[in-house]
Amino acid sequence: MPSNMELRRISATPSPATGVRTAPTVAKMIDTTTCIGCKACEVACQEWNDLFNADIALEAPSEFGSYQTMPDLTANFWNLIRFNEHVEKRPDGSEKFHWLMAKDQCMHCEDPGCLKACPAPGAIVQYTNGVVDFQQEHCIGCEYCVTGCPFDIPRLSKKTKKVYKCTLCTDRLAYGLEPACIKACPTGCLQFGTKEHLVQIANARVEQLKHNGYEKAAIYDPPGVGGTGVIYVLGLGDQPELYGLPNDPHVPWTVSVWKHALKPIGSLLMIGALLGTIIHYVRYGRNEAPGMRKVDREEV
Amino acid sequence: MSQEVMTQSQLATLAREKEDLAVDGLIVRHTAAVRLTHWLVAIFFFLSLFTGFVIFTPFFAGWASVFGGGPMVRTLHPWFALGFTIAILYLYRYWKMKMKKEAGDEEWKDNFGPYIRYESELQNVGKYNAGQKIYFWAVFWGAIAFLASGIVMWFPTVFPYFLRTISYWLHEITFVAFVIGIIYHIYMSTTAMPGTFRAMTRGTVTKDWAKWHHPRWYREVTGEKK
Numbered sequence: 001m002p003s004n005m006e007l008r009r010i011s012a013t014p015s016p017a018t019g020v021r022t023a024p025t026v027a028k029m030i031d032t033t034t035c036i037g038c039k040a041c042e043v044a045c046q047e048w049n050d051l052f053n054a055d056i057a058l059e060a061p062s063e064f065g066s067y068q069t070m071p072d073l074t075a076n077f078w079n080l081i082r083f084n085e086h087v088e089k090r091p092d093g094s095e096k097f098h099w100l101m102a103k104d105q106c107m108h109c110e111d112p113g114c115l116k117a118c119p120a121p122g123a124i125v126q127y128t129n130g131v132v133d134f135q136q137e138h139c140i141g142c143e144y145c146v147t148g149c150p151f152d153i154p155r156l157s158k159k160t161k162k163v164y165k166c167t168l169c170t171d172r173l174a175y176g177l178e179p180a181c182i183k184a185c186p187t188g189c190l191q192f193g194t195k196e197h198l199v200q201i202a203n204a205r206v207e208q209l210k211h212n213g214y215e216k217a218a219i220y221d222p223p224g225v226g227g228t229g230v231i232y233v234l235g236l237g238d239q240p241e242l243y244g245l246p247n248d249p250h251v252p253w254t255v256s257v258w259k260h261a262l263k264p265i266g267s268l269l270m271i272g273a274l275l276g277t278i279i280h281y282v283r284y285g286r287n288e289a290p291g292m293r294k295v296d297r298e299e300v
Numbered sequence: 301m302s303q304e305v306m307t308q309s310q311l312a313t314l315a316r317e318k319e320d321l322a323v324d325g326l327i328v329r330h331t332a333a334v335r336l337t338h339w340l341v342a343i344f345f346f347l348s349l350f351t352g353f354v355i356f357t358p359f360f361a362g363w364a365s366v367f368g369g370g371p372m373v374r375t376l377h378p379w380f381a382l383g384f385t386i387a388i389l390y391l392y393r394y395w396k397m398k399m400k401k402e403a404g405d406e407e408w409k410d411n412f413g414p415y416i417r418y419e420s421e422l423q424n425v426g427k428y429n430a431g432q433k434i435y436f437w438a439v440f441w442g443a444i445a446f447l448a449s450g451i452v453m454w455f456p457t458v459f460p461y462f463l464r465t466i467s468y469w470l471h472e473i474t475f476v477a478f479v480i481g482i483i484y485h486i487y488m489s490t491t492a493m494p495g496t497f498r499a500m501t502r503g504t505v506t507k508d509w510a511k512w513h514h515p516r517w518y519r520e521v522t523g524e525k526k
């Protein structure tokens with residue numbers, strides 16, 4: 001196994017993850033300002049992951065009033081170019097229509113809410129290179145991860161009752177190849193590399209955009225989830241919602257309280273109750289009706 | 301046939317249909333129907349509990365294999381739990397009148413300290429004491445909380461996000477309360493109070509037991525003044 005298959009985190013497992021070797025954190029960069037909406041990345045994703053199956057046709061409505069391939073991600077469609085429609089109001093009162101292209105897929109969060117929520121040991125792992133991956137053979141199909149994910153990414157397959165999402169082509173990375181979507185992109189708006197390197201490139205691109213009149217241009221690498229393995233360059237960086245991206249995503253606090261407060265406190269209370277009966281028995285013994293014969297006592 | 305010469309097996313037959321009946325040193329406490337319902341509640345509760353535990357904590361993940369693996373646990377748990385809910389509804393049918401508040405309950409509650417120290421000398425305690433009634437109603441409303449939150453967790457994406465998070469909390473809190481409740485329920489009905497468990501197996505208790513734990517009920521059933 002290549003070193004990037006070692007684990008940084010693993011769901012619902014009390015013992016530590018297996019990663020002892022270090023690997024650089026990898027990332028994808030998506031420059032939304034140079035995406036032309038050609039959907040080559042979608043095709044490459046479907047192709048590499050062998051997702052041309054009959055279910056896709058059932059999931060895709062023939063018409064839903066958009067240029068998008070699908071209205072939403074599905075268990076068989078992990079990478080969707082969203083054609084976000086935006087009308088810019090100009091200072092002179094005129095209006096200009098824009099498509100704010102955004103490639104929607106798993107963000108490979110540094111602090112993944114899906115993994116925190118998952119109750120099945122080993123069903124969600126984070127490799128030492130930062131990629132978050134679902135291990136369907138361990139998944140029980142409870143959809144806790146759907147509630148844990150701040151980006152609404154995992155999708156349950158009706159057929160297998162397991163969840164699926166972008167793997168960041170971990171099976172390609174393991175052999176030194178870049179993800180399929182990156183390879184297919186004709187404009188270079190998708191790039192792959194170490195996170196450190198890509199943040200530099202993204203920042204340089206943001207400077208360039210600012211210089212060219214996009215004063216609000218910004219990089220999207222939300223700190224609320226510890227940064228993401230997918231970073232965006234946004235032309236309208238002060239309004240990520242226009243791209244369908246949450247403004248300040250976090251692992252939902254309700255999930256953290258559930259997993260880190262309710263569970264440990266509840267477990268202690270249950271163990272305490274058990275100990276309570278023992279203490280009570282030792283202190284007070286049995287409450288036996290006077291006059292009970294031995295045989296009455298033993299009869300069940 | 302006079303009651304004095306009735307054999308154990310004849311008594312058992314009787315106990316299937318009638319309760320609150322004194323015969324030959326014994327009192328029929330629960331009819332067969334009530335006992336059967338209670339056992340169904342217990343069985344479905346423990347099936348729900350053990351499947352739930354697998355999901356609750358990875359320390360019990362190994363138990364999944366008892367039910368055929370994690371995905372099977374996920375599939376089975378809500379169905380076991382529906383069995384539990386239905387059994388509880390039947391129990392509710394039998395017990396809703398009997399578990400009503402009555403005179404003496406307040407006195408019992410004020411006397412809780414002596415009760416758990418086995419120092420209580422209350423005489424005005426009926427077939428069910430106030431603690432048992434509170435436990436019954438807690439279980440009834442707890443079952444409803446389990447059902448409401450469980451349905452949302454069964455089909456989470458059908459429901460709005462807010463409801464989902466509330467349900468995970470509610471299911472968890474109800475679960476902890478139930479486990480604490482069941483620990484004391486079983487402790488008190490077996491180890492702590494000898495002679496109690498047979499009320500759920502044979503359906504009968506001894507007169508001594510009844511006079512000691514439920515004195516007013518004893519007087520009502522036997523007609524004795526004291």
Ligand code: HEM
Nearest residue numbers: 348349352355356374377378381382446447450451453454
């Ligand atoms: C009608 C009532 C109920 C329904 C519909 C229901 C349904 C569910 C569902 C759908 C889940 C999510 C995991 C899974 O799918 O297996 C779940 C989790 C769970 N259930 Fe239930 N359930 C019910 C009653 C109960 C009862 C009676 C118990 C315990 C005695 C219980 C204990 C648990 C526990 C401990 C979990 C795991 C919670 C966690 O991971 O934090 N449930 N239930």
Ligand code: SF4
Nearest residue numbers: 118139140142143145
């Ligand atoms: S659906 Fe699968 S991956 Fe998601 S939380 Fe449940 S077990 Fe984990």
Ligand code: SF4
Nearest residue numbers: 106107109113114149
């Ligand atoms: S985007 Fe969602 S599914 Fe992807 S790693 Fe983050 S929390 Fe998990």
